[in-house]
Amino acid sequence: MSLAIALYQPDIAGNTGTILRLGACLGLDVHVIEPAGFDISDRALKRAGMDYLETARLVRHVSWTAFLAWREAETRRLVLFTTQATTGYTAFAYRDDDVLLFGRESAGVPEHVHATADARVRIGMIEGARSLNLAVSAGMAAGEANRQVNGHSATSR
Template identity: 70%
Template sequence: MQDDLRIALYQPDIAGNTGTILRLAACLGLGVDIIEPAGFDLSDRALKRAGMDYIEMAALTRHVDWAAFEEKRNADGRRLVLLSTRAATVYTRFIFEKGDTLLFGRESAGVPDHVHESADARLLIPMKNGARSLNVAVSAAMVAGEAIRQIG
């Protein structure tokens, strides 16, 4: 695995995006954490269609809620790196480390304040003025790619 780099999805809303991220992670050797409840059944057809046959290859861990995820993350000593439109640090100016967990919020609402405050770092993908947000799977690919490049 890419030095145990992980992607975490906070209560994802869209099965197709989650499937795409699972496929990305399987191909790049990254782990994925899904923090429930998800906005869809994890056996959803759209999830399987987007992930194709890579879902079985993905190192997926499901967490019943935020508290369970945090308990596991803290026990493992992982740094939590949140991607947020409310952040100030651009992701390409951040120094990623082995073992980082890249956290992405819900497509519809991001993450609540208590999750935002729990992050060790908050990063921004800069966008053109007037643009609201990127697709979460695109964001995950961009940031995971930069983290992998840095970690080597």
């Protein structure tokens, strides 16, 4: 089992493409929980992911319910990245069965998704800052989780 990234109904193809490239480079599956705010075959997705989309491991879930069924069958821990958490992402102890979950760029995740998470963590920002770019947040999270789980910033393949 290895770390994975999950995107809850992402809005912006470019961010998802960048995260797919990140997943390809770090050896992480990227789960997209639909509906997305764009066509998964969108040109912007391909542009941001470049030639890495061929090696990216994209897993699509048609709904939150379908994602939860997969997660239960795989017995994976769900770690939600949210501005509403109190635990810092670098203070959290990651495991190789973790799925790092990120909400929509426009709205985060609804309360029922918050309630389902096994853990909630936040990336600290200066006062007055609202949020980081989704792809930047996913990169920071994946780097830290991978460092803790694998002892380095990228998995050995």
